[in-house]
């Protein structure tokens with residue numbers, strides 16, 4: 194499929210970047226190394242065209258508030274933990290103008306992810322866009338602390354690529370950070386058990402397969418959600434780099450079945466720990482299952498201690514669907 198090709202091209206670019214980095218005797222991160230010299234040499238007008246192939250050639254998403262001339266202007270930078278609030282923001286172009294044309298990806302113009310820095314709280318929201326380009330959505334964050342807001346979108350402009358911009362958000366209140374939940378291949382949410390097969394491999398696309406069951410029986414009637422039978426987001430522990438993850442197959446393509454397996458292709462930019470959040474829809478409700486994965490290592494079979502993870506009900510109430 195198309196995304197598979199893109200990711201393979203990325204792997205090749207990455208390999209090339211390694212060579213370049215060694216050639217000049219430097220040891221910086223290969224993803225950054227690939228990008229920086231290329232961008233300096235490029236004529237600005239040529240940059241957009243030669244960027245085909247993707248997010249691929251870029252550093253991981255979500256680490257920057259501004260990229261490729263687009264800026265996430267977060268109007269709401271603080272909220273109060275446990276109180277409903279409205280999150281408002283604007284995506285601006287290089288001229289400071291609000292972007293008001295987007296390409297739909299996974300059924301939406303823009304996906305907004307809010308995650309706590311300790312990766313315990315997660316929200317996947319779909320804000321509303323006002324005619325002036327301002328986006329807004331209700332949000333309710335149960336715990337105080339630092340959060341990262343990710344806007345995942347593609348401007349509908351010639352040469353524009355998919356972007357994930359990130360900005361900090363603080364929730365005020367008594368703060369008690371938690372440890373990252375231990376790696377586990379299973380997650381439980383609202384009576385559903387989700388099993389993860391496969392693992393993240395640094396620098397290479399790999400398949401992650403999630404299997405959904407309830408009361409010990411495979412769930413074979415998952416409902417389409419955002420153009421697939423599941424939506425997966427992966428965040429790197431430590432800096433919350435945002436990985437692009439693509440579903441393998443889509444409803445109605447003749448081969449993709451509505452469960453119990455849902456497959457994705459994901460590339461980890463480095464080793465280390467990642468938190469995976471799977472949204473899936475069944476019986477009309479979207480639920481989120483979360484896993485900690487160490488890139489390059491298979492996940493242990495035993496379930497993580499439930500005390501580490503925010504209760505499923507909390508993960509759910511943030512869904513703006």
Ligand SMILES: [Cu+2]
Pocket residue numbers: 301303304305317318319419
């Ligand atoms: Cu979304």
